[in-house]
Amino acid sequence: MTIIIWQILLIIIVLVVLWLIFSYNRLIALRNRTQESWADIDVQLKRRYDLIPNLIETVKGYASHEKELFENITKARTAAMKAEQSNDPKQISQAENFLAGTLKTLFAVAENYPVLRASENFLELQRELRDTEDKIQAARRFYNGNVRDINTAIESFPTNLVAAMFNFKKAEFFEIEETTPEVREPVNVKF
Numbered sequence: 054m055t056i057i058i059w060q061i062l063l064i065i066i067v068l069v070v071l072w073l074i075f076s077y078n079r080l081i082a083l084r085n086r087t088q089e090s091w092a093d094i095d096v097q098l099k100r101r102y103d104l105i106p107n108l109i110e111t112v113k114g115y116a117s118h119e120k121e122l123f124e125n126i127t128k129a130r131t132a133a134m135k136a137e138q139s140n141d142p143k144q145i146s147q148a149e150n151f152l153a154g155t156l157k158t159l160f161a162v163a164e165n166y167p168v169l170r171a172s173e174n175f176l177e178l179q180r181e182l183r184d185t186e187d188k189i190q191a192a193r194r195f196y197n198g199n200v201r202d203i204n205t206a207i208e209s210f211p212t213n214l215v216a217a218m219f220n221f222k223k224a225e226f227f228e229i230e231e232t233t234p235e236v237r238e239p240v241n242v243k244f
Contacts, residue, residue, distance in 0.1 A: 076215040083203035087224050090196035091140075094227060097189045098137055098149070104185060105130050105156075108178045112163055122158055129155040142225040156182075193227050200224040 109123050129152040136148035163175070204223045207216040215221075 072211075073215060076212050077219060080203070080206060080212065080216055080219070080221050083199065083206055084221065084224075087196065087199040087203050090192065090199045091142075091227075093192040094189065094196055095137065097185055097192050098133070098145075101182065101185045101189065102130055102134055104178060104182050108159070108175075108182060111175045111178055112159060122155075122162060126152075126155045126159055142227040146228050197226050197228075200226050 105126065109126055113123060129148070133145070133148040133152045136144045139145070160179070163179075203221075206212050207221050207223055
């Protein structure tokens with residue numbers, strides 16, 4: 054009888070250890086997937102930062118009196134690049150929101166220059182930037198899906214016991230708030 058009890062206890066201990074190993078490995082996989090998806094966002098943001106100076110130079114040739122706009126875009130790009138170095142999704146989100154707003158203004162100004170809109174160079178840069186923006190959106194959705202998965206695992210019972218034991222932390226979503234009044238209002242172009 055005592056041998057059966059020891060066998061049952063041994064089976065229970067083995068099952069608990071296996072469950073701990075499985076839970077830990079699952080949390081590691083989720084964390085790595087989240088970090089990988091953050092790297093995807095990082096790559097696309099860098100591509101965008103590289104495209105912006107070329108776009109500005111192209112527009113400058115046609116709209117030289119829009120000096121303040123170019124300065125604002127340069128400031129927004131610099132702020133976004135600086136925020137990216139922090140690896141803080143909230144700080145990066147705010148900087149990206151400001152940059153997106155200034156880019157909307159740039160394209161609104163470009164609409165008033167028919168020769169610029171017809172320029173092959175400008176059109177190609179605009180297409181590349183649009184493609185990059187689409188890739189940023191996709192990477193952001195992928196990252197946020199991974200954040201959701203790891204946060205759910207960290208908060209769900211019984212995995213939360215393993216997460217607490219090994220000090221797993223919740224990840225932050227990458228959100229771009231478009232609730233500021235400036236973003237909701239149409240862009241005003243003045244000459």
